[in-house]
Amino acid sequence: MSEENSGNPPRPEMPAKPLIHVAAGMILRADGALLLAERPADKPWSGWWELPGGKIEPGETVLQALARELDEELGIQITQATPWVTHVHEYPKNIVSLAFCRVTGWNGTPTGREGQTLAWVDPHAPITVGKLLPATEPPLRWLRLPDRYLITSIGGQQELPGYLARLDTALQQGIRLVQFREPAWQQRDGEQAVAAALQEVLRRCREHGARCLVNSAHPRDWWDRADGVHLRAADARLPEVAARLRRAAEDSNATGADAAAGAQAAPDNHAGANAAAAGPNSWPDRLLGMSAHDAADLTLARELGADFAVLGHVLDTPSHPGEPGMGWERYAELAGGAGLPVLAIGGQSEATLDEARRHGAHGIAGIRGLLGY
Numbered sequence: 001m002s003e004e005n006s007g008n009p010p011r012p013e014m015p016a017k018p019l020i021h022v023a024a025g026m027i028l029r030a031d032g033a034l035l036l037a038e039r040p041a042d043k044p045w046s047g048w049w050e051l052p053g054g055k056i057e058p059g060e061t062v063l064q065a066l067a068r069e070l071d072e073e074l075g076i077q078i079t080q081a082t083p084w085v086t087h088v089h090e091y092p093k094n095i096v097s098l099a100f101c102r103v104t105g106w107n108g109t110p111t112g113r114e115g116q117t118l119a120w121v122d123p124h125a126p127i128t129v130g131k132l133l134p135a136t137e138p139p140l141r142w143l144r145l146p147d148r149y150l151i152t153s154i155g156g157q158q159e160l161p162g163y164l165a166r167l168d169t170a171l172q173q174g175i176r177l178v179q180f181r182e183p184a185w186q187q188r189d190g191e192q193a194v195a196a197a198l199q200e201v202l203r204r205c206r207e208h209g210a211r212c213l214v215n216s217a218h219p220r221d222w223w224d225r226a227d228g229v230h231l232r233a234a235d236a237r238l239p240e241v242a243a244r245l246r247r248a249a250e251d252s253n254a255t256g257a258d259a260a261a262g263a264q265a266a267p268d269n270h271a272g273a274n275a276a277a278a279g280p281n282s283w284p285d286r287l288l289g290m291s292a293h294d295a296a297d298l299t300l301a302r303e304l305g306a307d308f309a310v311l312g313h314v315l316d317t318p319s320h321p322g323e324p325g326m327g328w329e330r331y332a333e334l335a336g337g338a339g340l341p342v343l344a345i346g347g348q349s350e351a352t353l354d355e356a357r358r359h360g361a362h363g364i365a366g367i368r369g370l371l372g373y
């Protein structure tokens with residue numbers, strides 16, 4: 001029904017909020033420490049902490065703007081930086097599109113050239129230097145996500161001992177995120193046989209402080225045994241999946257997990273914008289991953305409050321014979337608009353991690369390449 005004949009009075013036009021494009025640096029030292037800056041007294045939100053950076057000027061690329069800002073603000077010259085996640089946050093008075101970049105190489109020593117206090121912090125520990133700008137909280141959460149994601153492909157009971165030995169090695173070598181995914185085995189031998197393998201994989205992951213998600217091809221009641229779920233794109237569209245995630249979010253809110261996760265009060269003109277813009281964070285005490293193949297899948301991942309998406313396949317891979325990969329250019333285009341961390345999948349291994357990062361990936365996912373085949 002059109003507004004004219006709906007019987008409702010026409011709504012007054014809302015003035016559009018200004019959209020500000022910003023480049024901000026995740027400046028990471030070799031020991032993993034992250035640089036934060038306190039906004040100085042003469043700027044809006046003074047006293048709040050942020051990632052160094054600033055507005056992108058007309059004609060500048062994100063990396064050019066970042067290089068200029070870090071030189072002006074900190075007196076450092078970037079030698080190594082890659083695009084990461086672009087996060088759009090709506091404040092009551094404006095909308096900021098923050099293009100976060102990983103900065104891992106620079107010349108000079110960061111100095112607060114505009115009077116700002118600087119602090120190197122451990123991004124894996126609670127941030128205690130002060131309040132973070134609301135739009136700066138999601139990237140700090142995302143930074144904690146491991147950058148290598150191993151997906152199982154055990155295949156059957158006979159192969160299990162050999163696989164577990166390889167898994168042990170991968171965990172010893174630093175794998176901290178695993179997805180248990182055995183749809184063919186489950187279909188052939190039944191859930192019981194596969195459930196025992198999940199227990200073995202979970203036990204080993206826990207021994208090494210790694211998290212293990214279960215693929216949504218497996219029974220729903222396994223999700224709670226693991227550290228979260230990895231949704232296939234088709235499963236992410238099922239109403240019962242959305243309902244299940246909503247229930248998990250409600251349970252978690254009821255037990256105050258949000259407060260424990262460090263939600264902060266915002267000043268008046270930031271108030272209320274944070275939770276909505278950071279995504280619903282559907283399952284705060286567990287991880288939610290989703291497989292994506294196109295822009296619509298990535299949008300859905302963001303709407304569901306996924307912690308990350310896996311996008312591919314990028315390069316040709318034995319798991320999709322005869323289906324050419326999307327290639328790095330297309331990957332970069334899609335990942336750049338995703339608004340959440342994206343891992344590249346398809347032909348990935350330690351050897352492709354740098355290339356993946358150059359194209360905006362948070363990291364890589366794989367079956368064989370991350371198991372040392």
Ligand SMILES: Nc1nc2c([nH]c(=O)n2[C@@H]2O[C@H](COP(=O)(O)OP(=O)(O)OP(=O)(O)O)[C@@H](O)[C@H]2O)c(=O)[nH]1
Pocket residue numbers: 020022023024043044045049050051052053054055089096098133134135136
């Ligand atoms: N650099 C940076 N800006 C952020 C972050 N989070 C966040 O909401 N912002 C917002 O993005 C905008 C950054 O622009 P800016 O730093 O160039 O602007 P400014 O207020 O310092 O003023 P100015 O450029 O006129 O000196 C501000 O509105 C700031 O509140 C962050 O982590 N880093």
